Amino acid sequence: MIRYDLHLHSDRSDGEHPPDEVLRRCARGGLDVVAITDHDIVPAFEPGLRNVEGRDIRVIAALEASGVHDGAELHFLIYFPGPVPSDFALFSRRQVEARVERYDAAAGKLGLPLADESARSGQRALTRHHLARALIAAGRAKHIHDAFARFVGTGCGNVPPFTVTAGEVIDAARQSGGLVSWAHPGRDQVDRWLAQLVALGLQGVEGIRPSLTSRDRRVYRDAARRHGLFLTGGSDWHGWHDLDPGLFAVERDSIASFADLLAD
Ligand SMILES: [Zn+2]
Ligand SMILES: [Zn+2]
Numbered sequence: 001m002i003r004y005d006l007h008l009h010s011d012r013s014d015g016e017h018p019p020d021e022v023l024r025r026c027a028r029g030g031l032d033v034v035a036i037t038d039h040d041i042v043p044a045f046e047p048g049l050r051n052v053e054g055r056d057i058r059v060i061a062a063l064e065a066s067g068v069h070d071g072a073e074l075h076f077l078i079y080f081p082g083p084v085p086s087d088f089a090l091f092s093r094r095q096v097e098a099r100v101e102r103y104d105a106a107a108g109k110l111g112l113p114l115a116d117e118s119a120r121s122g123q124r125a126l127t128r129h130h131l132a133r134a135l136i137a138a139g140r141a142k143h144i145h146d147a148f149a150r151f152v153g154t155g156c157g158n159v160p161p162f163t164v165t166a167g168e169v170i171d172a173a174r175q176s177g178g179l180v181s182w183a184h185p186g187r188d189q190v191d192r193w194l195a196q197l198v199a200l201g202l203q204g205v206e207g208i209r210p211s212l213t214s215r216d217r218r219v220y221r222d223a224a225r226r227h228g229l230f231l232t233g234g235s236d237w238h239g240w241h242d243l244d245p246g247l248f249a250v251e252r253d254s255i256a257s258f259a260d261l262l263a264d
């Protein structure tokens with residue numbers, strides 16, 4: 001049985017641990033194929049097969065890109081069968097820079113320190129979560145939920161919205177040979193937007209996730225079949241809690257059409 005987790009985060013964006021530590025935990029968790037999908041930033045390491053703590057793990061080059069559609073900020077998982085092509089790396093670099101500007105605009109409004117050098121030099125991508133942590137560090141919020149509710153949530157108006165559209169993200173990915181799956185859509189979002197996103201070039205939907213019931217999974221599977229999409233699956237692990245990768249895994253059979261496209 002080949003065990004996949006195609007949605008994990010590291011401290012290159014809002015995850016807790018460096019990529020190497022994420023991979024070590026994946027190895028200990030018995031995963032075979034993994035993708036670190038940080039927000040808008042491409043991985044720092046080469047993809048391919050590697051031995052981690054005595055276990056062979058295949059690492060897929062991937063990221064989770066944000067794009068606006070119909071006024072909503074949607075997330076797209078983009079997977080590359082090989083290394084990330086330079087065209088797409090440039091696109092990603094611009095998104096990381098836009099995130100610095102967005103962070104600084106919010107930090108200025110909220111009286112927080114501006115983005116640090118590692119973000120400015122493109123080594124990590126800043127998110128709302130980073131603003132929330134900065135608010136906690138400054139004693140302005142009690143915990144992450146508090147920070148989101150009062151300062152950095154979408155309704156608070158302190159963080160400028162993204163400007164790149166879902167269509168632009170999908171286009172950039174497809175032109176570079178990326179495979180695009182809609183990350184964690186809600187069932188109502190599927191009803192509202194799936195057909196439109198397919199028309200924009202969307203190829204897959206993340207329909208296997210820890211929070212979904214078997215009935216939910218059937219809904220996504222049926223929607224994927226109707227639109228000729230592949231299914232992907234992953235934990236969206238950030239390392240914020242005690243649970244480790246590998247407790248949740250996706251078997252190859254349930255994502256076979258996607259796995260076939262990734263094959264060398
Ligand atoms: Zn997401
Ligand atoms: Zn994610």
